[in-house]
Amino acid sequence: MQQPFSLEGxxxxxxxxxxxxxxxxxxxxxxxxxxxxxxxxxxxKVDEACAKLVTEGINAVPLAFDVADGxxxxxAINRFHDEQGGLDIFVHNAGNGVRKAFLxxxxxxxxxxxxxxxxxxxxxxxAAGKLMAAAGKGxxxxxxxxxxxxxxxxxxxxxxxxxxxxxxxxxxxxxxxPLGITVNGIAPGYIATELTxxxxxxxxxNAYVGRQTPVGRWGEPExxxxxxxxxxxxxxxxxxxxxxxxxxGMTISLGT
Numbered sequence: 001m002q003q004p005f006s007l008e009g010x011x012x013x014x015x016x017x018x019x020x021x022x023x024x025x026x027x028x029x030x031x032x033x034x035x036x037x038x039x040x041x042x043x044x045k046v047d048e049a050c051a052k053l054v055t056e057g058i059n060a061v062p063l064a065f066d067v068a069d070g071x072x073x074x075x076a077i078n079r080f081h082d083e084q085g086g087l088d089i090f091v092h093n094a095g096n097g098v099r100k101a102f103l104x105x106x107x108x109x110x111x112x113x114x115x116x117x118x119x120x121x122x123x124x125x126x127a128a129g130k131l132m133a134a135a136g137k138g139x140x141x142x143x144x145x146x147x148x149x150x151x152x153x154x155x156x157x158x159x160x161x162x163x164x165x166x167x168x169x170x171x172x173x174x175x176x177x178p179l180g181i182t183v184n185g186i187a188p189g190y191i192a193t194e195l196t197x198x199x200x201x202x203x204x205x206n207a208y209v210g211r212q213t214p215v216g217r218w219g220e221p222e223x224x225x226x227x228x229x230x231x232x233x234x235x236x237x238x239x240x241x242x243x244x245x246x247x248x249g250m251t252i253s254l255g256t
Contacts, residue, residue: 002234004233005229005230006233006234007032007034007232007233009033010033010088011035011081011085011087011088011089012034012087012088012089012232013077013087013090014029014093015039015067015091015093015094015124016040016093016094017037017038017039017091017093019045019049019193020193020194020195021221021224021225022039022091022093022143023049023221024222024224024225025093025143025224025225025228026038026058026060026225027058027222028225028229029089029091029225029228030053030056030060034059035060035084036053036058036059036061037060037080038053039063039064039065039094040064040094041065041066046062063076067092067120068116068119070120070124074123074127077090077124087135088138089139089141089232090124090125090128090138090139090141091142091143091232092124092125095143096112096113096116098113098155099154100154102154102156113157114157117162117165118161118168121142121164121168125142125172125183129172129181132176133176133179133180133181137180138176139181139182139184139236140176140181140182140183141184141231141232142165142185142186143186143188144185144186144187144243145162145187145188146187146188146250148162148165148187149163149166149187149251150251150254166185166187166243169242169243170241173240173241174241177240177241182237182240183241184236184240184241186231186243186246187244187245187246187247188224188246188247189213189219189246189251190219190247191218191219191221191224192218192219192220192221200218206218212250213247213249213250213253214249214250214253215249219246223246224246230244231244
């Protein structure tokens with residue numbers, strides 16, 4: 001019987017996966033049978049996340065590197081490929097943010113966000129793409145954001161980076177599709193994670209999310225993980241160049 005959501009025998013790298021959305025993505029793909037590389041700049045946090053996943057029967061391996069350090073990051077991806085005998089799925093999820101008014105933001109602050117999100121998507125996506133092209137198959141997935149198509153004050157660098165990742169997703173899809181590689185994105189809305197906990201606990205902001213989101217709640221990390229599983233699986237073989245919005249309907253209801 002065909003099992004379109006099985007990832008048995010496949011190898012995966014998920015950047016920024018020691019916690020939050022990245023961990024949820026790694027958990028979903030690992031539960032489906034994949035060998036998953038856990039990534040963060042902090043090797044101790046990587047080891048902790050791997051140990052936790054292994055207790056659940058997931059084949060998780062550590063792969064610590066800074067996504068903004070292009071040369072070392074590419075070398076790590078190539079090393080994982082060689083050690084595992086291939087790279088089937090690459091998910092760029094790592095991110096950061098600077099909350100500061102546009103007129104007050106420094107160039108270094110701007111570049112720290114652009115480099116972690118967009119430049120890393122280019123460099124690491126290119127490295128993964130070359131390996132996949134040689135194999136004639138692969139999946140590349142970028143975690144973008146609804147802020148790539150809408151915006152809020154004080155996050156100009158983040159919105160720009162995510163919008164660029166949406167465009168890069170489409171551009172890469174047109175070039176890599178003929179090589180057997182699909183490239184897609186996931187645009188989460190407001191998801192309840194460790195990083196968003198201060199907003200989630202703020203009564204005013206929490207009420208805003210509940211009011212503005214048609215389903216009336218925040219998203220859960222595993223809901224992003226399941227979206228990634230779909231895009232990584234055989235079930236999404238004909239999906240290419242698409243950014244899947246997972247926001248409970250928030251963006252379609254803005255302004256209502």
